[in-house]
Amino acid sequence: MAKEKNAPRRKRQLDVEDYVKGVLENNRAVLAQTITLVESNAQKHFHLAQKVIGELLPYTGNSIRIGITGVPGVGKSTLIEAFGTYLCELGHKVAVLAVDPSSQISKGSILGDKTRMEKLGRHKNAFVRPTPAGGTLGGVARKSRETMLVCEAAGYDVIIVETVGVGQSETTVRSMVDLFLVLMLTGAGDELQGMKKGILEIADVIFINKADGNNKLKALATKEEFNQILHFLQPATKGWQTKAYTCSALNGEGIDEMWNVVGKYVEHTKNSNLFHERRKEQLFLWLHDTVQSQLLTNFYEHPKIRQSLPEYKQDIEKGMITVTIAAQKLLNEFNISMK
Ligand code: GDP
Secondary structure: OHHHHHOOOOOOOOOHHHHHHHHHOOOHHHHHHHHHHHHOOOHHHHHHHHHHHHHHHHHOOOOEEEEEEEOOOOOHHHHHHHHHHHHHHOOOOEEEEEEOOHHHHHOOOOOOOOOOOHHHHHOOOEEEOOOOOOOOHHHHHHHHHHHHHHHHHOOOOEEEEEEEOOOOHHHHHHOOOOEEEEEEOOOOHHHHHOOOHHHHOOOOEEEEOOOOHHHHHHHHHHHHHHHHHHHHOOOOOOOOOOEEEEOOOOOOOOHHHHHHHHHHHHHHHHHOOHHHHHHHHHHHHHHHHHHHHHHHHHHHHOHHHHHHHHHHHHHHHOOOOOHHHHHHHHHHHHHHHHO
């Protein structure tokens, strides 16, 4: 008997019903396992995950999805910890996810390398999911979108999606959330003249973080500077004036205002039906992106294309063929082989 007791117990493979039941009961272990399943690249997991998500679908959508971005060091994890804890104390259930594009470039991650939001992660109302490892931005985005659905089915009513201001990731996160919040620092005014201006065009709210101590006055001045510029920009969301505010993730100042602004934004977008319209558009975009990326994968991985592409490239380099004709010939080959 004793021997049997000590023998290693084989973990039973969960089936669709186990996953669905566990998620709906907000069993954290099952929730984490379901997300691992969703994030898996294995073919057999893919089909199982799709079945589970399909079953969960009627229970999704009842959350506010907030994207938060900012350069490394701006205070994202400190802010999310403070904001998330504040919301949990109010009785909300908060899930924190991350879209980390750096994994493609450096094979490491900017967001995931350190232990983040430990305190929030221990709160009974919070669920902090570390960054999914590797993969293309498109792949990571799919996983995050589906993870978001799983968390909603588990009853989380505020979903925070964090990302770093690198490359395309901000646009990707914008396309999966209801509200996009950008964290900035003082002295960022110069940046506005350059590349960073693009980010203001997709922001719904801007918070100048680290508005504390000696930095407070400067932060207030930066806020004014931002507000002047924002006044002349096309708003990211129709009828909603994007404004800048200040906060301190460290001492908690401005955190309640942040939630207040989110509330006003949700009220505005729900009243004008923009909330639902945007979600619908996001679903269609997701569908379109999925089809597009699968078509491209099929194209480039097709044996015929793999063989001809380098040859056409050489011909293009030598000036023997125009790019358009080469593209046409490649596409023809693909069509023929599809028959
Ligand atoms: P992230 O890289 O954007 O996630 O930034 P972190 O949250 O890791 O913060 C970077 C550094 O800024 C840490 O040393 C934080 O303690 C500090 N920090 C974050 N928020 C504030 C703030 O509101 N005020 C001050 N003074 N420091 C902050």
